[in-house]
Amino acid sequence: MSATTSTATTARVGRPTPRPEMVTFARLDLRRQLRDRFGMFFVVGLPTFMYLVFGLGSQEQVGSGNVAMYVMISMAAYGAVGATTSVAGSAATEQVMGWGRQLGLTPMRPLAFVVAKAAVAMSVAAVPIALIFAIGAATGARGDWTDWVLAGGLAWLGSALFAIYGLAICLTFRGTSAPGIASGMIVVLAFLGNVFTPMTGLMLEIGRLTPLYGYAALARYPLTEGWLPLGGRDPLWLPVANVLAWTMIFSLLALWGVRRSRART
Amino acid sequence: MTPPADGPAIRATGLRKSFRSTDGTTVHAVDDVDLTVRSGEIVAFLGPNGAGKTTTVDMLLGLTRPDAGTVEVYGLEPGAAVRAGRVSAVMQSGGLLNDFTVGETVRAIAALHGRTDRVEVVLDRARLSPLAGRRVEACSGGEQQRLKFALALVPDPDLVILDEPTTGMDVGSRQDFWQATRADAALGRTIVFATHYLAEADEFAERTVLMNHGRIVHDAATTDVRAAYGGRTVTFRPPAYAVDPSGIDPTWLARAQRALEPLGVSDLEVSAASLEAAFLALTTTPDVSSPELEGALR
Numbered sequence: 001m002s003a004t005t006s007t008a009t010t011a012r013v014g015r016p017t018p019r020p021e022m023v024t025f026a027r028l029d030l031r032r033q034l035r036d037r038f039g040m041f042f043v044v045g046l047p048t049f050m051y052l053v054f055g056l057g058s059q060e061q062v063g064s065g066n067v068a069m070y071v072m073i074s075m076a077a078y079g080a081v082g083a084t085t086s087v088a089g090s091a092a093t094e095q096v097m098g099w100g101r102q103l104g105l106t107p108m109r110p111l112a113f114v115v116a117k118a119a120v121a122m123s124v125a126a127v128p129i130a131l132i133f134a135i136g137a138a139t140g141a142r143g144d145w146t147d148w149v150l151a152g153g154l155a156w157l158g159s160a161l162f163a164i165y166g167l168a169i170c171l172t173f174r175g176t177s178a179p180g181i182a183s184g185m186i187v188v189l190a191f192l193g194n195v196f197t198p199m200t201g202l203m204l205e206i207g208r209l210t211p212l213y214g215y216a217a218l219a220r221y222p223l224t225e226g227w228l229p230l231g232g233r234d235p236l237w238l239p240v241a242n243v244l245a246w247t248m249i250f251s252l253l254a255l256w257g258v259r260r261s262r263a264r265t
Numbered sequence: 266m267t268p269p270a271d272g273p274a275i276r277a278t279g280l281r282k283s284f285r286s287t288d289g290t291t292v293h294a295v296d297d298v299d300l301t302v303r304s305g306e307i308v309a310f311l312g313p314n315g316a317g318k319t320t321t322v323d324m325l326l327g328l329t330r331p332d333a334g335t336v337e338v339y340g341l342e343p344g345a346a347v348r349a350g351r352v353s354a355v356m357q358s359g360g361l362l363n364d365f366t367v368g369e370t371v372r373a374i375a376a377l378h379g380r381t382d383r384v385e386v387v388l389d390r391a392r393l394s395p396l397a398g399r400r401v402e403a404c405s406g407g408e409q410q411r412l413k414f415a416l417a418l419v420p421d422p423d424l425v426i427l428d429e430p431t432t433g434m435d436v437g438s439r440q441d442f443w444q445a446t447r448a449d450a451a452l453g454r455t456i457v458f459a460t461h462y463l464a465e466a467d468e469f470a471e472r473t474v475l476m477n478h479g480r481i482v483h484d485a486a487t488t489d490v491r492a493a494y495g496g497r498t499v500t501f502r503p504p505a506y507a508v509d510p511s512g513i514d515p516t517w518l519a520r521a522q523r524a525l526e527p528l529g530v531s532d533l534e535v536s537a538a539s540l541e542a543a544f545l546a547l548t549t550t551p552d553v554s555s556p557e558l559e560g561a562l563r
Contacts, residue, residue, distance in 0.1 A: 024376035028369050036364060098360030102416065104328055106377035107348040 020108045026116040033124050039086050042183060044128045047079035050196070051132055056139055063224040065143025070223060072136035073151045074195045077219045078186075079128025080159035081212065085186055087121035089166035089179035092257075096174055118163065125159045143223050150222035158215045161243060162186070164250040165211065171257025186212075198229040208234075211250075214242025272340055274352075274424045274455045275302040275325060279334035282320050294320040296479035298334070302457055304423070307450055309470030309487065310459040317479035318459035319357070322428045325457075326354050339423065350378060350420030355413045355427040361401045367412055368397035374416045383419050391415035391445050407438025411445055418449065425449075427458035431465065443469055467491060 034040060055071030062070045094100065103113065129152055143151075169182040190196055193212025194204065207213050217226075217239035226234045280298040283291050295317045302308050310318045323329035324336055327343030338346035346352045361370060371388055375381045388394045391411045401409065410430050417425050427446070431439045447469065450456050460466060466473045466487060473490045475483040483490060507517035 019379040021376040021379055021381065024381065025373055028365075028373045028376070032362070032364055032369070094362060098356070099362055101328065101356055102360045102374065102413075103377065105326065105347055105353055105417075106374060107350070107379070108377045 020106065020112060022108070022112055022116050025108075026119050029116065030120045030123055033087055033120060034127070040127075043079050043082045043086065043124065044131060047075040047082070047128055048132055048135060050078075051075040051135065052139075054196075055136070055141070059140065059142075062229065063143075063147075063227060065147055065223050066141065067229075068136060068139065068141040069143040069147065070220060070229065072132055072141045073155060073220050073223060074216055076129045076132040076136075076152070077155040077159070077216050078190050078195050078212075079132060080125040080155050081162040081190075081215070082183060082186055083124040083128060084121045084159045084161075084163040085166040085169075085182050086179055087117065087124055087166070088163035089170040089182040091117045091121075092167050092170035093174075093176060093178050096171075097176065118160075121163050122156070122160065126156060129156055147222045151219050154222070155219040158218060158243065161211070161215060161247055161250065164247065164254055168250045168253035168257060171254060171260070190216075194228075200230045204228075204232075208238065208242070211242070211246040214239040214246065218243060272304075273301045274304050274306070275300060275336070275338055275457070276340075277301070277321075277325070277334065277336045280321065280324055280331050280336065281333040282317075282324060282329060282331050293479050295324070295331070298476075298479070298481055300474065300481065300484075302424075302455065304455055305453055307456045307469065307471050308458075309466035309473045310457065310476060311461065311463065311466045311473055312459075312476035313461060316476040318476055319428055320479075321476070322354070322426055322457075322459055325426060326352065350380070351422055352424040352426065353417040353420055353422040354425065355410065355417045355430045357429050357432060361409055361412065363402035364400065366398055366400050367393055367404065367408075370401060370412060371397075371415055371419070375419050378420045380419055380421070383421065387415040387418040390418055390449055392441075405438065407434050407441055410434065410438075410442055414442070414445060422454070424455040424457065427456070429459050429461065431460070431462070439465075 051072055055068045055075070058067035058071065060067045095103075133148065133152055137148075166179070166182050169185070170178040172178075173181050189210055189212045192203075192207045192210040193216055194207050195212055195216045199207050217234055221236065221239065226236060228234065277298060277300045280295050280300075281293070282295040283293050286292050298317070298321060300321075310321070312318050320329060324331050325338065325343060327336075327345075327347055336343050338352050341349065341351070343352070365373065368384070368388065371384050371393075372381065375384050375387075385394075388397055391414050393408070393411055393415055396404065396408060401412065404412065414427075414430070417427075430446075431442055434442065443465070446456070458465075458470070470487050473483075473485065473487040474481055475490070503513055503517065503521075507514045
């Protein structure tokens with residue numbers, strides 16, 4: 001060891017106890033996510049575009065606000081869900097594709113990783129909500145101030161459910177295409193969940209059972225108090241039960257996926 | 266803190282690990298492996314695919330728990346040695362994020378080690394400083410492996426384990442990679458690398474551990490391995506009548522062996538007449554009826 005250079009020696013002698021700098025790590029990871037133009041198009045670009053097409057200037061009354069407000073909340077929720085789905089989904093895929101082994105060679109604990117990723121996912125989810133609410137406020141979306149705060153908060157917090165969804169799907173369909181599958185299914189679920197176009201009849205009955213329905217209905221509840229755009233009213237327990245049930249289902253699926261991926265090694 | 270000369274870098278005894286394969290049979294990936302690596306040594310783990318090299322490496326790093334046996338790295342349990350930054354590794358190809366740049370990848374891993382002060386040093390050591398702003402997906406295979414080498418150097422470890430680091434690289438990238446590694450090893454780091462390129466062991470390692478079917482079949486100074494099994498190969502062409510399409514006539518081979526015995530030649534066998542001879546001699550069962558047309562005598 002006599003050949004060891006002075007830098008190496010001082011590093012060894014005074015080796016600091018390694019303490020992971022999770023904030024630095026999360027910041028680098030967040031920047032990587034926000035830089036992904038393709039991903040951010042679906043998270044920010046598409047929902048903003050749809051608000052402009054369907055919501056802009058629609059002044060008809062809905063609940064305590066107008067249609068523009070209704071569409072704005074729906075699209076912000078859709079964007080937030082896209083964000084948590086893709087961040088959590090790609091995190092799961094990166095883990096099983098080899099980056100996880102790289103991280104396994106650092107002093108970081110798995111729980112710290114989950115917390116960092118959750119922080120990144122929720123930060124990205126806040127982007128479409130903030131942006132679309134800002135555009136909405138500037139272009140005639142109207143509602144009580146409590147509607148704005150509650151809807152924004154519910155859309156943001158509720159999007160966490162779809163982080164579990166993203167994990168579950170990507171642990172089930174392993175491989176690099178899994179995050180794409182998870183995000184693609186969100187589009188279908190958004191249609192079924194009454195997020196894009198108001199539904200009636202049998203489609204509405206089926207839609208009530210799908211995972212985006214409860215979340216979006218809950219985010220709009222402060223505005224609509226459950227009234228549906230094409231007639232009828234959902235009692236509060238319905239979207240709540242929907243969210244709770246799907247939280248259970250996705251959690252069990254994710255747990256099963258984690259077990260299965262552990263068994264392979 | 267602890268000087269690296271305070272005992273062996275690796276002490277493993279009686280390591281075993283089995284897996285259940287997809288058809289339900291049990292595969293003994295590692296079967297009773299004992300291994301001691303002293304500080305400052307450069308050791309090659311040589312063996313064909315499926316010899317148990319990667320599984321052994323995983324157990325040395327605490328990524329896989331052995332079914333039986335014990336591993337200590339600098340006297341610590343492997344996971345603790347990894348967390349203390351005393352050991353790190355370059356894994357097989359893959360395991361990087363394409364949409365990070367080279368510099369961001371190093372910064373991210375350095376942050377997790379709590380060693381952001383090491384970013385510039387390791388980029389320089391792996392000769393990646395000019396590429397720091399390049400995205401990982403735009404890097405060649407060789408550059409990506411050098412990046413993983415840089416990541417391994419972040420905690421300034423006493424021991425670096427490299428698992429087939431040059432698989433799939435062209436000759437030029439392989440040389441670049443080993444040049445960077447060699448320069449670093451000169452600073453006194455202990456290096457253990459798994460490879461299936463005999464030439465890499467030959468050129469780079471002082472000691473070679475040969476593995477096959479989950480066992481260590483030979484463990485000696487690399488020069489001894491070469492001398493004993495590949496260094497002095499006498500090649501001759503058997504007469505045409507002794508060769509038929511299925512290989513060399515075994516009775517002729519037996520006669521040749523008997524004729525050579527008084528000259529002190531033992532272990533006559535047929536094998537590929539190349540540097541790979543040592544490798545083959547140790548990792549395959551000699552098969553006299555194999556269809557080589559040349560006999561190798563050692």
